[in-house]
């Protein structure tokens with residue numbers, strides 16, 4: 001299977017009209033001022049979000065800039081939204097065999113997602129229980145120094161029998177238990193069974209591996225009941241990740257989530273790519289849900305026939321899905337974009353209030369992998385994934401710069417931006433310790449769904 005990973009950073013795209021620095025060449029890093037409108041406390045921001053979310057959609061507007069720039073507010077989001085919910089880390093096709101693992105840093109935690117010898121997928125901390133060494137820091141520890149083999153072309157991925165901390169050579173089983181610890185026999189009352197890599201709560205849902213940092217979220221399947229119904233036809237658990245691209249994003253994580261979820265920007269940012277296929281004005285949002293959002297992106301009538309570069313449509317889908325794409329947010333950050341022959345999954349992780357790490361991926365089924373023209377179609381899919389995301393990178397980067405300016409104004413939202421309003425309502429509900437639809441009636445769908453459930 002042909003796979004690839006690319007890392008885009010500011011350094012790699014400095015010249016010309018780069019997607020990260022914007023058309024005028026100004027990055028936000030040069031003028032990261034703290035204007036008074038950004039000096040709100042977390043309590044002020046939450047009060048504002050609650051008041052904003054209470055406004056009806058027809059009068060809705062954007063959030064205060066500080067909710068995208070304030071470091072203390074990000075701490076609140078990590079504690080009450082991201083860490084309290086389920087964050088998707090990986091798809092099981094990325095670690096198909098026992099011993100396969102992925103290293104990644106999410107919500108400030110150095111993690112390993114590992115396929116255990118017993119077949120279980122676990123999420124372990126990479127922090128050594130001896131002296132806190134990251135047992136496989138990026139670029140070290142599994143590229144010839146330890147027992148693990150790195151997977152070529154896929155940073156952070158590898159295969160191993162055991163984990164070995166490079167500092168003092170303590171070793172660990174794939175389930176995190178301590179296996180070896182040289183020269184510890186004189187340490188009094190040292191109980192090796194009490195020591196191991198910390199195990200985080202994780203669940204596999206439709207092939208996706210989710211992490212819950214707080215340890216007390218309701219099960220994924222309980223939260224994503226509507227998503228289960230929406231997505232069943234794709235058989236996500238049997239799909240394979242064929243493309244992964246990593247992006248260093250100079251913007252707040254919510255900028256990406258909001259951009260991903262609204263179809264209004266097809267008009268501008270994607271005027272040459274997505275707008276001719278899925279015009280903004282035809283996009284519409286399903287009724288409000290407690291834990292997810294669904295937006296429908298119907299194809300223009302003239303483009304319903306499939307393209308030569310497409311794989312065969314997935315046969316278990318309702319044929320209505322052949323006439324539209326859809327985007328989904330499994331709260332708080334699980335982003336999916338579905339087509340009849342493939343699914344795009346995005347993983348966004350905040351590094352700071354104004355910086356995020358993003359993984360964009362594409363998944364297909366076994367039939368697509370067996371397509372005689374697979375290599376050709378893969379290349380087109382890979383180019384497409386990059387091309388339309390570069391358009392999003394450019395606007396998201398420029399939006400973040402706007403939050404630091406005295407010229408920032410609270411903008412009014414179009415009805416096509418209903419998902420942004422729903423995200424505000426989710427944040428407001430979380431700040432009140434509840435979820436949307438639980439303590440007030442759900443906002444209605446913008447259209448009667450034509451789709452029958454799969």
Ligand code: FES
Nearest residue numbers: 128130131165168
């Ligand atoms: S810090 Fe890991 S073995 Fe010492």
Ligand SMILES: [Fe+2]
Nearest residue numbers: 259260270392
């Ligand atoms: Fe976009």
